[in-house]
Amino acid sequence: MLLSAFLDSSHAATCHRVRGRRGVLPVLFFLLLLLLLFSFAWGRYDVPLAQVPRILLSRLLPIPCTWTSAMEASVLHIRLPRILLACLVGGALSLAGAAYQSVFHNPMAAPDILGASSGACFGAALAILLELGRSGTVLTAFAFSLLSVALVYLAGSRCRGSRVIGILLAGVMVSSLFSAGTSWIKLLADPGEKLPAITYWLMGSLAGARTSELGFAAAAMAPGALPLLLLGWRINLLTLREEEARSMGVHTGRLRLAVILCATLLTAASVSVSGMIGWVGLVVPNLSRKLSGNNCRDLFPTVLVLGALFLLLTDDLSRNLMATEIPIGILTAFVGVPFFLLIMAGKDCAS
Amino acid sequence: MRLQVEKLRFGYRKLPVLQEVSFTAEAGDLLCVLGPNGVGKSTLLRCILGLCRQNEGRVLLEGRDVRDLNPRERAEHVAYIPQNGRMDLGYTVEDTVLMGTTRQLSLFARPGPAQRACAHEAMERVGINHLAGRLFTRLSGGEQQLALVARALAQRARILLMDEPTASLDYGNAHRVLSTAKSLAEEGYTVLITTHDPQSALRFGNRVLALKDGLVLALGRPGAVVTPRLLRALYGVDCRFVPGASGPLIDPTGHGPER
Numbered sequence: 001m002l003l004s005a006f007l008d009s010s011h012a013a014t015c016h017r018v019r020g021r022r023g024v025l026p027v028l029f030f031l032l033l034l035l036l037l038f039s040f041a042w043g044r045y046d047v048p049l050a051q052v053p054r055i056l057l058s059r060l061l062p063i064p065c066t067w068t069s070a071m072e073a074s075v076l077h078i079r080l081p082r083i084l085l086a087c088l089v090g091g092a093l094s095l096a097g098a099a100y101q102s103v104f105h106n107p108m109a110a111p112d113i114l115g116a117s118s119g120a121c122f123g124a125a126l127a128i129l130l131e132l133g134r135s136g137t138v139l140t141a142f143a144f145s146l147l148s149v150a151l152v153y154l155a156g157s158r159c160r161g162s163r164v165i166g167i168l169l170a171g172v173m174v175s176s177l178f179s180a181g182t183s184w185i186k187l188l189a190d191p192g193e194k195l196p197a198i199t200y201w202l203m204g205s206l207a208g209a210r211t212s213e214l215g216f217a218a219a220a221m222a223p224g225a226l227p228l229l230l231l232g233w234r235i236n237l238l239t240l241r242e243e244e245a246r247s248m249g250v251h252t253g254r255l256r257l258a259v260i261l262c263a264t265l266l267t268a269a270s271v272s273v274s275g276m277i278g279w280v281g282l283v284v285p286n287l288s289r290k291l292s293g294n295n296c297r298d299l300f301p302t303v304l305v306l307g308a309l310f311l312l313l314t315d316d317l318s319r320n321l322m323a324t325e326i327p328i329g330i331l332t333a334f335v336g337v338p339f340f341l342l343i344m345a346g347k348d349c350a351s
Numbered sequence: 352m353r354l355q356v357e358k359l360r361f362g363y364r365k366l367p368v369l370q371e372v373s374f375t376a377e378a379g380d381l382l383c384v385l386g387p388n389g390v391g392k393s394t395l396l397r398c399i400l401g402l403c404r405q406n407e408g409r410v411l412l413e414g415r416d417v418r419d420l421n422p423r424e425r426a427e428h429v430a431y432i433p434q435n436g437r438m439d440l441g442y443t444v445e446d447t448v449l450m451g452t453t454r455q456l457s458l459f460a461r462p463g464p465a466q467r468a469c470a471h472e473a474m475e476r477v478g479i480n481h482l483a484g485r486l487f488t489r490l491s492g493g494e495q496q497l498a499l500v501a502r503a504l505a506q507r508a509r510i511l512l513m514d515e516p517t518a519s520l521d522y523g524n525a526h527r528v529l530s531t532a533k534s535l536a537e538e539g540y541t542v543l544i545t546t547h548d549p550q551s552a553l554r555f556g557n558r559v560l561a562l563k564d565g566l567v568l569a570l571g572r573p574g575a576v577v578t579p580r581l582l583r584a585l586y587g588v589d590c591r592f593v594p595g596a597s598g599p600l601i602d603p604t605g606h607g608p609e610r
Contacts, residue, residue, distance in 0.1 A: 101440075102440070105439040105440075106439065107439070107440065230459040231458070231459065232461065233453070233456070233460070233461040233462065234453065234458070236442065236446070236450060237450055237453060239438070239439060239440050240438065240450070241433065241437065243397060243400060243402050243431065243433070244431060244433055246400070246402060246422055247400050247402075247425070247426060247429065247430065247431035248426050248430075248450060248451060248453050248454060248506060249422045249423040249425070249426030249427075249453060249454035250422060250453065251422055289440070293442070293443065293446075294440040294441055294442055295442060295443075295446050297461050
């Protein structure tokens with residue numbers, strides 16, 4: 001469905017006029033609400049669609065009880081945290097991707113490029129190995145993803161020649177360093193218990209969503225997302241050449257650093273609660289560019305909503321498509337890789 | 352707005368580019384900077400923009416050193432029109448021109464009606480209002496150059512620096528862009544253009560600065576400065592000047608050994 005939407009919109013983009021796309025956001029928002037409703041109803045334990053809004057509202061309004069306690073437990077305690085986490089992680093990874101693309105002048109950039117994802121994976125694997133517990137895992141993953149981004153930024157900005165290329169290359173290097181570290185940890189891990197835990201976590205999943213994690217994720221994502229949304233207009237100027245942006249009165253160095261920090265915070269928070277969910281940060285921003293244009297003022301809100309929509313849909317599929325749950329990272333790769341090739345083939349895609 | 356460059360000296364690492372460059376441009380001037388490839392014309396523009404901070408000598412905007420100004424203050428005085436609009440992500444022409452108004456905005460603000468009016472005025476001035484909704488990346492070279500001029504006008508700076516504005520344009524578009532630059536100078540902007548074409552310096556400029564080996568070889572009115580001797584010294588080309596309807600026409604007759 002998303003792929004056909006992409007093809008349709010790439011056709012639309014060949015028309016020269018690209019105005020009047022403000023209407024996209026309300027439509028996406030409506031679709032998201034619709035999908036939210038279905039996501040509560042759809043699952044191993046069937047909840048009638050009509051009961052979903054009643055159960056949700058029963059916490060706020062006095063509504064006569066017309067549902068079973070199993071339905072209530074399934075909606076409020078199992079599906080609600082998971083659905084909210086899918087929306088948060090989808091929106092955060094996508095926004096991070098869009099921000100990186102603007103800073104690195106590169107429509108192929110994704111949160112993975114700064115090594116944030118692989119750093120977080122290393123940290124989480126280490127925490128599982130050392131039995132640091134669930135919250136310890138989250139914090140360690142977070143710390144290591146920030147560390148790897150700092151490494152990439154320092155190494156990349158000292159590179160001779162183009163700094164943008166330098167940072168991309170440093171990202172590849174640091175990623176592979178942390179991947180090697182993760183492999184080493186897997187080698188050391190006890191194959192009976194810890195190794196499966198690490199492997200499952202690396203594949204990425206929203207299955208273990210709990211309310212406590214939800215709070216952590218939201219608290220870590222808000223300070224990343226808000227500045228990006230507010231700085232949207234100025235971030236546009238970062239996509240121009242350095243001297244152009246500076247001649248128009250922008251402190252490019254400070255702004256670039258701020259955007260990278262915010263985007264990394266978003267990535268690290270997402271990866272540390274849901275494991276390695278790749279490709280979202282590449283697919284969603286590029287689709288959004290088709291829908292709302294490249295102006296970050298319009299792009300960033302679109303990216304947030306579309307990212308939530310995308311990951312929620314993928315997660316619905318991951319828990320309902322087969323008898324056993326498919327890790328969501330596998331599904332996003334199935335969508336992401338063909339999409340990546342599509343972008344590569346059509347040079348024009350981002351413009 | 353007066354632009355003064357005093358004994359400017361700049362080098363990349365140990366390689367000197369500008370040795371000692373001094374000149375002044377006033378409101379109403381269209382100053383053409385001539386010189387062979389690699390002589391430092393673009394570096395000169397970067398120094399005026401305050402992007403090469405480790406230079407010796409001074410660049411003064413209305414008497415104030417550019418290095419004492421923050422980016423926003425510099426943007427109030429000087430606008431930069433790059434050689435070609437390389438843009439990795441396509442924006443509409445309206446958004447592109449609106450970017451020029453960024454210096455008027457606070458950190459978190461987006462352009463409002465005042466900035467939109469400013470952008471439309473600028474687009475009208477250079478005659479590209481009909482392109483407002485088009486993608487910048489899908490414009491022709493000439494239209495892109497005019498959109499960048501409009502962006503500089505929306506910035507409301509009084510000094511315009513144009514880096515080889517006609518480098519990749521066809522004959523008609525080059526003429527259109529230079530005529531626009533000339534009429535802007537006549538309106539009281541200080542316009543500085545780097546160019547490879549001495550003929551257009553003769554035709555459009557009211558002052559010429561010729562650079563060679565990091566030094567000022569000649570500075571003055573085009574009629575007095577652009578001579579067969581200067582062209583031979585700058586480019587190693589022998590020329591005759593033929594009288595034309597609106598000034599002399601340059602007729603190259605031969606060239607010396609390649610330098």
